[in-house]
Amino acid sequence: MANVFDLCFSRLSISCQVTYVILFISLAQPQNIVDFKPSYLTATGPTVTALLLGNASDISLNLRTVSPSNTTGSIGPPSCVAEVTQWVLTREQMGKTAVRVQLKLDKSLRLCGENESDTDCCPKPLCVLETLQVSACVGGTPQASLLIQARIFALLLPANAGSENKTVIPNQVYQPLGSCPCDLTFGACDVRCCCDTDCSSEDLKLFVSHCLPGPFGGQVSPASDYQCSVQSSKNSPDWFPFLCVNSPPENNPYLGLFYQGYTITPEPGPSFQSPVSPAPVPVNVYIQGSPIFTLNYQYFTIPQKVLGQCVNNAPVAFLKNFQVICATLLRSCPTGSPLRTLPTDLRIKVKNGQGGDVLVNVIDEVAFDLSQFISSTDAPSAEGLVCENVTLALDYKLYWEGNDITSITVTQTVGTITFNSSVALTTRYSAVFLNGELMGETNSGNPGYQVGRPVIAGIVDTLDNNTGLVQRVSISLWKPVSDGLCVSAEMKPILFGENSTSGCLLPVSRHNLSQCDLLRETVTSLQNNLMTATHVAKSGNPDPFTTTDWVNISFLTQNSSTTMEDSTNSCYGVPSHQHIHVWSLITSMVGGVPQRDIHALQVSYSVSPWTLDCGGGDVSPCVDPTETQLFPITSSVSFTDILVNTGPPKTRFQINFTEYDCNRNDVCWPELAFPITKYYTGEPYSQSLAKGLILVFFFITASILGTPWRQIRQAWK
Numbered sequence: 001m002a003n004v005f006d007l008c009f010s011r012l013s014i015s016c017q018v019t020y021v022i023l024f025i026s027l028a029q030p031q032n033i034v035d036f037k038p039s040y041l042t043a044t045g046p047t048v049t050a051l052l053l054g055n056a057s058d059i060s061l062n063l064r065t066v067s068p069s070n071t072t073g074s075i076g077p078p079s080c081v082a083e084v085t086q087w088v089l090t091r092e093q094m095g096k097t098a099v100r101v102q103l104k105l106d107k108s109l110r111l112c113g114e115n116e117s118d119t120d121c122c123p124k125p126l127c128v129l130e131t132l133q134v135s136a137c138v139g140g141t142p143q144a145s146l147l148i149q150a151r152i153f154a155l156l157l158p159a160n161a162g163s164e165n166k167t168v169i170p171n172q173v174y175q176p177l178g179s180c181p182c183d184l185t186f187g188a189c190d191v192r193c194c195c196d197t198d199c200s201s202e203d204l205k206l207f208v209s210h211c212l213p214g215p216f217g218g219q220v221s222p223a224s225d226y227q228c229s230v231q232s233s234k235n236s237p238d239w240f241p242f243l244c245v246n247s248p249p250e251n252n253p254y255l256g257l258f259y260q261g262y263t264i265t266p267e268p269g270p271s272f273q274s275p276v277s278p279a280p281v282p283v284n285v286y287i288q289g290s291p292i293f294t295l296n297y298q299y300f301t302i303p304q305k306v307l308g309q310c311v312n313n314a315p316v317a318f319l320k321n322f323q324v325i326c327a328t329l330l331r332s333c334p335t336g337s338p339l340r341t342l343p344t345d346l347r348i349k350v351k352n353g354q355g356g357d358v359l360v361n362v363i364d365e366v367a368f369d370l371s372q373f374i375s376s377t378d379a380p381s382a383e384g385l386v387c388e389n390v391t392l393a394l395d396y397k398l399y400w401e402g403n404d405i406t407s408i409t410v411t412q413t414v415g416t417i418t419f420n421s422s423v424a425l426t427t428r429y430s431a432v433f434l435n436g437e438l439m440g441e442t443n444s445g446n447p448g449y450q451v452g453r454p455v456i457a458g459i460v461d462t463l464d465n466n467t468g469l470v471q472r473v474s475i476s477l478w479k480p481v482s483d484g485l486c487v488s489a490e491m492k493p494i495l496f497g498e499n500s501t502s503g504c505l506l507p508v509s510r511h512n513l514s515q516c517d518l519l520r521e522t523v524t525s526l527q528n529n530l531m532t533a534t535h536v537a538k539s540g541n542p543d544p545f546t547t548t549d550w551v552n553i554s555f556l557t558q559n560s561s562t563t564m565e566d567s568t569n570s571c572y573g574v575p576s577h578q579h580i581h582v583w584s585l586i587t588s589m590v591g592g593v594p595q596r597d598i599h600a601l602q603v604s605y606s607v608s609p610w611t612l613d614c615g616g617g618d619v620s621p622c623v624d625p626t627e628t629q630l631f632p633i634t635s636s637v638s639f640t641d642i643l644v645n646t647g648p649p650k651t652r653f654q655i656n657f658t659e660y661d662c663n664r665n666d667v668c669w670p671e672l673a674f675p676i677t678k679y680y681t682g683e684p685y686s687q688s689l690a691k692g693l694i695l696v697f698f699f700i701t702a703s704i705l706g707t708p709w710r711q712i713r714q715a716w717k
Contacts, residue, residue, distance in 0.1 A: 041146070110154065111155070180196055181218065182218065185198075189203045194211035353404050455536065531578070579604050580638075583601075
């Protein structure tokens with residue numbers, strides 16, 4: 001073709017140009033090309049599937065059996081002439097350019113039995129061994145072909161299929177356990193089980209001399225050793241005739257070692273479907289921890305956290321306060337509960353626990369400052385998505401008296417959210433049980449603190465008629481959320497016995513560093529918000545009216561020995577770290593559990609210099625007065641146990657030699673004669689002394705009449 005192009009372009013004749021145009025148009029037209037994917041398959045089962053790709057609207061499929069040539073070993077070209085085979089060819093259109101081609105074997109894979117005349121079976125274990133060719137033809141012309149090498153073995157199926165519903169095992173009380181307990185495999189010969197009916201004569205010849213002995217091997221005919229009929233003059237003791245048993249041979253004691261038969265119903269297999277939750281069972285009287293029900297006997301639910309995940313329909317437990325925060329990534333406006341909840345959905349009737357009901361009172365609030373609820377990576381534009389009346393918080397107050405719920409009030413906070421592509425929404429849910437107008441204050445132990453419970457602190461109320469009442473407040477650490485800034489950070493209470501460190505970030509600009517006194521006061525004010533208490537409770541259940549149950553909190557002021565002058569881009573002496581140090585000691589034991597009290601609590605501050613970092617090519621914070629950098633503000637708490645030494649130090653002998661230490665060993669040899677000493681108070685001294693002398697007498701008598709003493713006398717004589 002290249003020669004034709006060269007000749008035409010060298011002569012530049014009109015006829016050559018026309019020929020070139022016609023050839024180019026013919027090559028540019030799409031060709032009706034089809035192809036099998038894959039083009040070669042190996043079949044080991046009764047079903048084969050392949051795909052025919054291309055425009056198969058006018059394609060016809062033909063199947064035939066082929067064999068390689070004896071001389072060349074290759075298979076001939078595809079043919080559009082179909083043959084009768086033992087396979088069924090079907091086609092299914094999968095799309096505009098794909099056809100699924102499937103071949104199914106029209107023959108049973110059951111292995112033929114001896115002298116069986118049925119042709120629908122396999123006479124040999126290798127049932128099918130042939131090569132198939134599927135041709136895709138258009139108008140008698142093959143376009144593509146598929147080769148299939150079939151090598152299929154017969155299926156070995158049991159002659160008698162077992163029942164799928166239940167298996168009946170006869171009761172062993174009335175008949176012996178099958179004549180062949182070693183027959184463990186159904187429809188197969190068990191090795192060394194000579195009573196197995198599935199074993200042929202050829203199989204038995206392999207292990208006839210090694211059959212399993214005893215009842216397990218089916219040999220129950222020999223009489224047991226306890227039978228009177230097996231008495232032997234050589235091996236039987238003198239008392240055998242008095243204790244032997246006369247019983248029929250069918251009553252074999254080994255039968256009790258096997259399974260006692262009864263009807264077994266097959267259990268259903270595992271399912272990937274979600275389990276069906278049982279219907280809630282309402283309670284007559286509310287007690288602490290019992291679920292609260294609505295008027296239609298459904299759980300009264302509020303979003304809560306279960307195993308660290310927020311669950312929208314979690315039941316509310318009676319007298320169980322909670323406060324949770326749930327984070328949700330919104331890409332569109334919410335349409336359902338709980339983010340889009342109407343007041344009518346909240347205004348439901350709840351059973352009060354005394355046979356009546358109470359109606360939930362709904363109070364609506366609109367939040368205009370959404371900084372505590374949303375955090376977005378991009379600023380909303382004029383074409384952003386606007387979501388109105390989004391539920392941001394649900395705060396429930398449940399008033400109770402005895403076992404009765406008197407009223408329920410919920411404050412619903414809604415707001416309007418605007419975002420472009422997505423926004424991270426933080427919602428808050430809480431429930432608090434109030435007895436009258438007061439919320440029950442939970443203790444942190446009784447009497448000592450429990451590890452993991454909040455440390456109780458307070459301030460003295462001097463305005464309450466000078467009664468010295470201590471009002472509880474919390475000692476907290478930073479708990480950053482979303483962007484980690486201090487303006488949006490929350491606080492978490494200090495837990496007894498758990499050391500912790502946390503912090504938040506404060507954006508500071510060059511303008512802020514030019515007013516160092518104001519910056520230090522701002523940081524100090526933020527740190528003081530964590531510690532508003534002046535006293536801390538000694539025990540876990542302090543009395544607010546008893547001042548001896550509280551300890552003053554000591555504050556240490558950081559005094560820097562070197563005074564550094566502030567500059568334009570730096571401030572020194574910033575109290576960026578607050579540390580709380582708690583000392584505790586064991587004061588008593590209750591039921592073997594040590595009770596820990598707080599002995600002292602000290603608050604100290606660490607100062608550090610804050611300087612703008614203008615390195616790395618980014619000099620904008622040092623040039624632009626409004627450009628900010630993030631500086632950390634941290635807080636930490638540590639607990640220290642005060643060891644109480646109640647005795648003199650132990651010697652090296654007492655530490656190493658512990659054989660006779662009754663406090664460190666289960667066997668206490670020094671207290672062997674303790675019952676006959678005056679320190680034993682379990683019974684009168686005279687009785688314990690008499691019992692001790694009797695034991696000594698028995699010991700001496702046993703020694704005299706025993707074998708060692710008899711051997712000594714024989715040796716003496």
